[in-house]
Amino acid sequence: MRERPFPLSSIIKNFTESMAFPNPQHPPHAILIAYPTLGHVIPSVHLAIKLASCGFVITFVNTQSIHHQTSKAASNSSHHKDDLFAAVRDSGLDIRYTTVSDGLPVAFDRSLHHEEFMQSLLHVFSAHVEELVAKIVKESVPPVTCLIADTFFVWPSMIAKKFDLLHVSFWTEPALVFSLYYHMDLLRKNGHFACQDTRKDSVDYIPGVKAIHPKDMMSYLQEKDISTVCHQIIFKAFKEIRSADFVLCNSIQELEPHTISALQAHVPFFAVGPIFPSGFIKSTVPTSLWLESDCTQWLDSKPHASVLYISFGSTVHVAKSDLLEIANGLLLTHVNFLWVLRPDVVSSEDQHPLPDGFEEAVRGRGMIIPWCSQIEVLTHPAIGGFLSHCGWNSTLESIWSEVPLLCFPLLTDQFTNRKLVVDDWRIGINLGDPCGMISKEEVSKNINRLMDEKSGAEFKSAVREMKKILENALMTNGSSVKNMEYFVRDLKTKIFASHAKNMCNGH
Template sequence: MAGNNRKPHAIMIPYPYQGHINPFVYLAMKLASQGFTITFVNTQSVHHRISRAQSATNGGDIFAGARDSGLDIRYATVSDGFPIEFDRSLNHDQFVDGLINVFSAYVDELVARLAVSDPPGTCLISDTFYVWASAIAGKHNLVSVSFWTEPALVLSLYYHLDLLKKYGHFGSKVKREDVIDYIPGVRKIKPTDLTSYLQADDIWTVVHRVIYKAFEDIKKADIIICNTVQELEFDTLSALHRKQPTYAIGPIVSGFTNQTVSTSLWSESDCTPWLDGKPNGSVLYVSFGSHAHTTTKEDIWEIAHGLLMSGVNFVWVIRPDIVNSGETNFLPVGFENSMEGRGLIVRWCSQIKVISHPAIGGFMSHCGWNSVLESISCRVPLICFPLFTDQFTNRKLVVNDWKIGINLCDRASITRKEVEEKIRYLTSEKTSKELRNAIKEVSKTMENALTIDGSSEKNFKLLIEDIKAQMNKKTGPAFGVVDRSREHVWAPTTKKRSLSIAVNNQLPLHAFSY
């Protein structure tokens, strides 16, 4: 098929964690609304967890509703190489190693099939952390788009890892404490504001190997997408764009489209009735994200006591696996009885639904990037308690650059008195006035970026033009035999509904056509 006659068909593959899946979902719907055919690919494990959490009645096809509204989004799942019952959290290193060395073969088989589908795949939009994306895109003559779901600052630090090594701020036996001022487009940054992996002593963990390979691979991509706003990280994005086409199209949060898709990996509690009974701006929302297991029992105790001492109302999301020791009884004895109606503890909830409620006046957060964007969108200032990965660098943006939050502590451990003081500071209208004014301005900048003439909307149109231009340079894929035993696909067709079942590695897999 001639390149200039091909309809854009993007195959989208998020990294299998909640914070990566969510922006991928909303970008998929945004592209579909512009005439793209989308095949969205989840691992079978992620699909299983979403289906279980949502008590799915539609076979787990998360885009069924979007298709009913006319969007051409197909939903596929593929094995990550491990059985469904394999504990990916407990066996983190083994799992990530499999994503590097095993998962790519299964993805390759699925992409080979989609490359000759109707319409044929023309573009692979993959998470930047997939180290094999450009190779698979190249093999099947697809435009390679790397989707970075974190801020441009973090992208640039990893992108220029060679400079950090050269000047001894990474991988050196001697820890340098002077500021880093040589990264193109990046203001001076302290070593303590680097990501946790760039501050680590052991630089040969499995995650480090992912970072090294991923940031070799990203430089082979045709296009980079970044979930940020051009005005908020202008210099950094400009420097990156001079090296490769880089488009800031954020914030990609739930308000990015008018469609809602349920993607939660956990069953959600509805906090609305409890919040409805609280005065506007009186509740602190506390959540440390979907993935961190680095919180200590001691920190949880100090936060719990600080919450009680502060006297504020609070909603606290506490996952059972949040404590790094594996303990499940990690709250102080009698804590829940001491809340006296001021506190609500849940295992999981719809974060955007909670922080957009008028009763919420502040957010104590790990500073995951989605949480930061959602906070800004809802104009809720932050107390920052980063735990690992990009969260330390995100805190720098929140506290130092945009001044829309405060730091919980600067020491290795926290105290209940400090927690109390920071909560009181944030929840007092008098002391937090500057924070609230600042977050209103940053929120306006984000809102303006998504208007018709805004930077993110303009960049989104340029992205589509660039994808189509790159697509038209590609030739048609080679046809061959495809092993379809490891994936299943939901897709709208004009054919009669069909069901096929195959067995691979003793796991039942299905393929549906609609």
């Protein structure tokens, strides 16, 4: 009598176990490395939590500098001192935490010496990352299967390849900005970038992007000198991105449908935003670089939608002349305002940039603080408008809080975000001429226009409609939820296929 053959499933099971094949039951294990500025760290933290909620094991890597500042600012919560994800892990998610040097001493002033900081990220950081990744790969259970790194890093595909990991690129800005960088070769070829006499007419040849004026492109694409360290980083990063296995983008399919569809012809591009803390409340993971002021009592004392919130983000500096015009413009209005003036907003060397006597002149209707929990402030009913630099996190948070924007872009993607906010979505207005200087008269006029109940009504209505798009994307069958599911499915398939190929090749 012939022996009954083994079922195929048993053969596969025995083969995978005997060859140390990754068990399909093992969760994917990703090393996630956040770019060391707050605007990138915040969505990276929440992406880690989102992926862990989808069954991933995450090893989250912060730079020692960011960790030092964050744990100092959170000093009142001693259990967060060394492990910023302690509270999240208590809830049952497997997120491990570690740090790496960015190549500079922790005490080095990265705000004051931005050029040296960027040089270190370009030339030195990768060696420290490689050493850390080697250690994590060697010691981790379950085995590491992918590297998730910010798109602006210049080394991910090289390090992923070295350790046989899949490379997932995390893009923290709109798809429009990604597309313009991705197609820099077309901009060069057509004379809109990196030429002696750059064209001033609209750019109308980028796939999936409707005509855009050069003044609305990112600041780095408007500059004549392209030899700067930031340009070197951008060029190298967007060369790297062509080797990425996947791109996750903190945007929403319905906000940028044509741009995202066109990109998907080039790269596996998944719009999974908005990436927020669960319930859109202050995160259990400390991310603040400065001690947060509690403004609740002051805001509680103000009428509904009567307060203008002002913040220029965590990184970019404001010219002192512009800051003075904004302050003097506020003096010409009667609007209540809450102004976040971080210690280095002009420079680490200028700690008192406001006009003499300004704080006394606005006492009662104005509150000036060094930092706050932006989510807590924006969701307070007293907030009626947001004077913003148009960072992408701030833009998405403002939409979710149904707060229209007064736009004052300063650098990089903020000019392109401003175009989306003012020209495309009509959920805000410009503080002044987007290309020129601002005056106190313009500042005053536009603050009054946004904050006035009658003239500001159209922006409030538009931002409410925009919020519905974000909400729908995060519903059970919403585009961002489905895109995350497709990403996880495709990633697992690729992990298994990659290991099967290695086994066949005898690796």
